[in-house]
Amino acid sequence: MNILGQFRFRAIDLLRGTNIVETLKKLRKEQYLDSQTLANLSRNNYKEFLAQMIPTTQYYTNLGSKVASSVLTKEIIRKNTAALFSKWFSHKKYAKGTGGSTGAPLVYYTTNEAQSFMWAGILLSWETLGYQLGDKVAFVAGTSLGKNDIKHKVFHQLMNVTTYSAYQLNDHDIESYLYRIDKSKTKLMYGYATAINRIAEFILKSQNTYSFSHLKGIVSTAEILSDKHRNNIEQAFKVKVHNQYGCNEAGISAFECDFGNMHYINSATRIEFDNDGNALATNLVNKAFPMIRYFTGDKFDIVENVSCPCKRGYPTIENFMGRTCDLVIDKRNKVMHSAFFNVLFRDNKHIEQFQVLFNDHKLTVYLQLDSNDLPKEMANYYLDAIKGKMEFDDYAIEINAPFLEAENAKHRYVINTSTDTSIPA
16 A cells, blocks of 8 residues: 555545545445446436435426436536526535537536546546556646646646646657656556557657656546557557546546456446437436436447456446547647647637638638627637647638538547648657
């Protein structure tokens, strides 16, 4: 046991009002219960949640018996935010934002209990690779994982986390990252699949040798981890790569075990599916802002009663078909992670959805607004922010123009229209 690591996380709980350490202890034991016991626990938690939330939440009270067949979307949440607060919950609430893989920004509200579960679920995924509380961790991601305000800097310092920007993935940036990761004796890497794969490709093409002798493993999150990316990363870093899936607003937390199964913590989330196979999730932990049958935008299968050699009783997720993020590449071959645009547009409630198209010379942002007006100063602010990060010959913003659809009719929020879509070395 890492005593200093325990102290670090106890300090986090004390300062933030969370209960991460105790929640993690609970999950460590719970994961090895048999599948039937966990299924009963999930069912009972769901019934209790509905019994508490429906009568005390105006939106669901108004729905009446239709709650059982209703679907909660981002658009509904944006239009009914005030009606989605539970009168039953009297403790402190926190506003959270998510760009979402569809490019539709959302502000929702969460609690200390929900945040404790979110982090305990993440830590549980890290522990499958030998992580101990307090081990040195590298975050390779955007601000969804590595926010840069004072509060998060203190939080990451206590966690013993160093953040490495997925927005900046040029060769000299990557070389600097690798040097710092190796020198700091980092034990675990955690971040976006495409960003870590970009680093792995650099290593595989590089003449330099990196030992990473202290690295225990790598956990990929936020995007689909393709077999190609997994192989690249494992070959480059010479450690195991595990996948982790989280939909924080929906309370979904799933992690890959050593045997390749993706277990999801069903005691905290109820997952159903609509007629098209889209996952509808009910977050059983967030009792301040109940989200019942929330449309996640992801598709996958759930397998109950799994007999996994790891002995965990949680169900597993298979055939995951969620959306991935892309990389934007400018005329100087500078690489920017698409999460940059999620963050840029997230706080503008008038933006319903966006799409970015780019080629070797031009970048165009398509914004779907709830009106036909984007103030000139706001448009200039967005363009200046983009120009400060990426260099193209031309930039444009189009308002309420049709999006370019992918062949499978899914919304793509970043599309490379160049003839050569490969990522530069």
